Amino acid sequence: xxxxxxxxxxxxxxxxxxxxxxxxxxxxxxxxxxxxxxxxxxxxxxxxxxxxxxxxxxxxxxxxxxxxxxxxxxxxxxxxxxxxxxxxxxxxxxxxxxxxxxxxxxxxxxxxxxxxxxxx
Numbered sequence: 001x002x003x004x005x006x007x008x009x010x011x012x013x014x015x016x017x018x019x020x021x022x023x024x025x026x027x028x029x030x031x032x033x034x035x036x037x038x039x040x041x042x043x044x045x046x047x048x049x050x051x052x053x054x055x056x057x058x059x060x061x062x063x064x065x066x067x068x069x070x071x072x073x074x075x076x077x078x079x080x081x082x083x084x085x086x087x088x089x090x091x092x093x094x095x096x097x098x099x100x101x102x103x104x105x106x107x108x109x110x111x112x113x114x115x116x117x118x119x120x
Contacts (some may be wrong), residue, residue: 007073009066028069028083030062036087038079048083055094064103065090071106084113 002008002024009028010021021027022042030036031050038046055061068089072082088109 007070009069011062028086030065030090036065036083038083046079046083048080048087050087051091053091053094057097058094060098060100061090061093064093068106068109072110075106077110081110081113085109088113 002020005024007026007028008021008024009030010018011030011032015021015027015029022039025040027039028036029039033050033052035048035050037044037048065086069082069086072085073079077085085106089103092103092109
């Protein structure tokens with residue numbers, strides 16, 4: 001399955017437990033309050049810092065991150081920008097006590113994030 005997937009999204013513990021992911025085409029790893037990274041065949045190709053937040057609830061934050069990252073990549077944003085947007089959406093998710101908060105449109109997060117395009 002790993003070699004057939006275009007993108008795999010895991011947290012750092014899951015990545016450590018699954019050594020086969022080091023050979024995956026593209027893996028996003030979430031590091032909680034430290035941000036997230038994107039790895040292509042085991043090599044980091046993008047990293048985005050987390051936005052400082054005091055979480056109210058983490059329920060659904062991973063799902064929100066995954067959706068935002070997938071959508072941003074699918075519509076053609078750079079890996080770096082897509083990761084920053086996914087972090088912003090995940091950060092907003094942890095500030096809402098509801099498991100399914102209402103989110104802004106993707107454009108809102110694109111405008112609210114700034115990133116230096118240093119990686120592909």
